Amino acid sequence: xxxxxxxxxxxxxxxxxxxxxxxxxxxxxxxxxxxxxxxxxxxxxxxxxxxxxxxxxxxxxxxxxxxxxxxxxxxxxxxxxxxxxxxxxxxxxxxxxxxxxxxxxxxxxxxxxxxxxxxxxxxxxxxxxxxxxx
Amino acid sequence: xxxxxxxxxxxxxxxxxxxxxxxxxxxxxxxxxxxxxxxxxxxxxxxxxxxxxxxxxxxxxxxxxxxxxxxxxxxxxxxxxxxxxxxxxxxxxxxxxxxxxxxxxxxxxxxxxxxxxxxxxxxxxxxxxxxxxxxxxxxxxxxxxxxxx
Numbered sequence: 001x002x003x004x005x006x007x008x009x010x011x012x013x014x015x016x017x018x019x020x021x022x023x024x025x026x027x028x029x030x031x032x033x034x035x036x037x038x039x040x041x042x043x044x045x046x047x048x049x050x051x052x053x054x055x056x057x058x059x060x061x062x063x064x065x066x067x068x069x070x071x072x073x074x075x076x077x078x079x080x081x082x083x084x085x086x087x088x089x090x091x092x093x094x095x096x097x098x099x100x101x102x103x104x105x106x107x108x109x110x111x112x113x114x115x116x117x118x119x120x121x122x123x124x125x126x127x128x129x130x131x132x133x134x
Numbered sequence: 135x136x137x138x139x140x141x142x143x144x145x146x147x148x149x150x151x152x153x154x155x156x157x158x159x160x161x162x163x164x165x166x167x168x169x170x171x172x173x174x175x176x177x178x179x180x181x182x183x184x185x186x187x188x189x190x191x192x193x194x195x196x197x198x199x200x201x202x203x204x205x206x207x208x209x210x211x212x213x214x215x216x217x218x219x220x221x222x223x224x225x226x227x228x229x230x231x232x233x234x235x236x237x238x239x240x241x242x243x244x245x246x247x248x249x250x251x252x253x254x255x256x257x258x259x260x261x262x263x264x265x266x267x268x269x270x271x272x273x274x275x276x277x278x279x280x281x282x283x
Contacts (some may be wrong), residue, residue: 007177031233048194048261063150072209078183085179112196112261
């Protein structure tokens with residue numbers, strides 16, 4: 001029998017004592033996937049409800065800091081009857097090493113998923129060393 | 135032969151330990167999303183809201199193609215079905231971290247009121263699905279005029 005996977009729900013709130021947060025509203029820890037291909041690393045981060053304009057990605061020293069802010073204006077004239085998820089901003093940071101070519105990091109946002117492509121630096125890519133005949 | 139220092143434990147040390155455990159527990163509990171206390175959460179998480187004309191159902195469904203979603207309304211039951219497909223991998227790709235979940239899901243929601251089935255609309259923006267269900271005419275409050283005898 002085929003085993004089927006089913007998505008689950010998990011949303012973690014960031015405890016304020018773990019990091020310094022500014023701005024109104026709650027902050028959440030988005031889920032992410034990281035995978036590696038021969039040429040680059042890709043990070044996928046789920047940030048439902050975040051506009052492309054409200055994402056900031058900073059690279060400071062070794063840290064890649066990602067913030068996504070949600071606007072809550074659309075809910076004003078509605079009465080909420082049932083609530084299963086909290087609306088809040090997203091924050092996540094990753095420490096990156098020298099193995100990444102920092103000038104060529106690309107980010108793309110589509111359907112609430114941010115994808116970051118981190119190309120590998122030339123010096124860590126596998127290279128074939130030719131043997132010279134004398 | 136080495137000497138080992140005898141750690142003198144006072145009676146209050148145990149209390150401090152219990153206090154630490156309790157505050158850890160409270161941290162875990164307070165980090166749970168608000169609005170819990172309902173049955174175990176199903177995917178996708180939803181918010182149901184209402185205004186004078188419509189019922190709104192929002193669902194957090196990041197990274198799903200609209201062609202992979204199937205939304206049906208029958209009387210006062212809304213069903214959201216779909217599949218979240220993993221990224222198509224080529225050879226030589228490996229996962230380093232996997233937190234996002236994939237797979238098929240189906241969820242039926244009992245609406246607070248009957249909806250006007252013909253006029254239901256759905257939109258998908260930034261990973262959030264919004265289903266707008268206009269309230270059926272009989273569900274809207276009707277003003278009753280008192281007639282003088």
